[in-house]
Amino acid sequence: MATAYDFTFSLVLQLYALELNSPNMFIRLSSLLACVASALYVFSIYFVIKLSQMKKYAFNNNVIQTKYGSIFDGIKINEFSKYLNAILLIKKLIFMLLLIFAYEFPIFQTVSITLLSTSMSLFYILFNPLEDKLEYFKQLFSEVSISFTLLxxxxxxxxxxxxYFSYEIRQYFGWGCIFFMSSILCIQLGIDGFQQWKFLFKKYKQIKRLAQQILGVFQQNNKVTAQSSVFY
Structure with a gap:
């Protein structure tokens, strides 16, 4: 999902400067590729939605898990929660469309993006779509902080x-934006660091257990060899 922002940004930016009838071959090719990529992006949203509409028992099927398990990894398979990734893809597309195409209408742009972020925050609050509590808290905190920043x-x-406001009040709003964005960075770094430490600790325990098993096998072989040498 992280790369979806980069892909969507370049895609929408190219659509903004679309010139299918340009005399320049490279511009025509770039515009054509943008159209194809747009179709693929919309199809991917449709595909994820169709997958999300499967019955709950289908998600436990081994074949489905092997093919599409990564799409729903860490997501609760509830009535609305299972649509999280599709909603995120749609949100990213709408965000980029507003960011680029509504550039000349700043009030409409900022209000729309704020409503978009607020809607996403409400989705997280109402449906709690993530299984991992730490990840849920990180995503919810980030989305709420972004909503306040955008507001x-x-x-x-x-x-x-x-x-209407004085210079000092504008400064307060500016510092508020800095505070919310800084808090997002701190929370994400803290939670990501803890999750990585937890993952490494778990891997360390597995490696330690494996090493102990290997040492145990060698020790047993040494005992057998020692006992055999006594009889000889």
Whole structure:
């Protein structure tokens, strides 16, 4: 999902500058590839939605798990939670469309993106779609913080037109944005660090257990060899 932002950004940016009738062959080719990539992206959303509509027992099928298990990894298979990845793909697409195509309408752009982020926060709160509690807290905290940051930016954008707030109040909103974004970074680094430490500790225990088993086999072989030499 992390690469979806990069892919969607380059895709929508190319659509914004679409020139299928350009005399330049490279521009025409780039525009054509953007159209194909757009179709593939929309199809991938449709495909994930169709997979999410499977019955609950189908998700436990070994064949389904092998083919598509990664799509639903860590997601609760509930009525709405199972659509999380499809919703994230749609959200990323809408976000990029607003970011690029609504560039000349800043108030509409910021308000729409704020509503988009707020809707995602409500989805996390209402449906709790993730199995891992730490990951859920990280995603929820990040989304809520982004919503507050965007709300502050929206207020500042509107104030840029209305000139209602004083310079000091605008500074407070600016510091609020910095605080929320910094808190996202701190929380994500902290939780990711803990998860990595937990993973490494688990792997260490497995390696230690394996090493003990190997040593046990060698020790048993040495005992057998020693006993055999006594009889000779």
């Amino acid at each position: 502050s930016i929206t207020i500042l954008t509107c104030d840029f037109e209305l000139l």
